[in-house]
Amino acid sequence: xxxxxxxxxxxxxxxxxxxxxxxxxxxxxxxxxxxxxxxxxxxxxxxxxxxxxxxxxxxxxxxxxxxxxxxxxxxxxxxxxxxxxxxxxxxxxxxxxxxxxxxxxxxxxxxxxxxxxxxxxxxxxxxxxxxxxxxxxxxxxxxxxxxxxxxxxxxxxxxxxxxxxxxxxxxxxxxxxxxxxxxx
Numbered sequence: 236x237x238x239x240x241x242x243x244x245x246x247x248x249x250x251x252x253x254x255x256x257x258x259x260x261x262x263x264x265x266x267x268x269x270x271x272x273x274x275x276x277x278x279x280x281x282x283x284x285x286x287x288x289x290x291x292x293x294x295x296x297x298x299x300x301x302x303x304x305x306x307x308x309x310x311x312x313x314x315x316x317x318x319x320x321x322x323x324x325x326x327x328x329x330x331x332x333x334x335x336x337x338x339x340x341x342x343x344x345x346x347x348x349x350x351x352x353x354x355x356x357x358x359x360x361x362x363x364x365x366x367x368x369x370x371x372x373x374x375x376x377x378x379x380x381x382x383x384x385x386x387x388x389x390x391x392x393x394x395x396x397x398x399x400x401x402x403x404x405x406x407x408x409x410x411x412x413x414x415x416x417x418x419x
Contacts, residue, residue, distance in 0.1 A: 343369025
């Protein structure tokens with residue numbers, strides 16, 4: 236509550252100006268000039284990314300991971316398959332497509348585990364984690380900028396392996412959510 240006794244700090248703040256400073260093929264960046272609850276103004280910078288999906292794919296005995304180099308942080312990661320949600324796709328449809336393309340496994344079933352906003356202090360990026368099962372091998376169809384290797388990890392060691400350095404939040408979150416739901 237503020238000094239006047241109202242709870243407007245939790246309400247929507249007025250955006251006085253929204254400025255796009257740059258656009259790339261991956262994201263748009265800029266800032267919003269907002270009026271804060273105390274009447275002052277401040278620029279809040281953001282990066283706007285397309286929605287993405289992370290896939291926890293189970294063979295029943297193992298979890299399917301991909302190993303790939305991440306140029307932004309200059310490290311190779313063992314991580315869950317993931318990708319951008321294309322226009323008109325649901326998170327589960329995108330998860331099935333990305334799994335087929337990246338790993339060469341077609342899932343019989345895909346279910347949504349969680350939708351979430353990522354790094355809300357600086358990003359406009361929605362991500363979902365889906366669970367895929369009933370995997371059938373199909374032809375892998377990587378994009379021209381995808382260079383990855385498929386690795387499988389036994390379910391009982393998946394969380395331990397996911398937490399090994401280097402790691403990323405999406406992989407740990409995916410394994411934890413699937414485990415919490417009793418799927419692995």
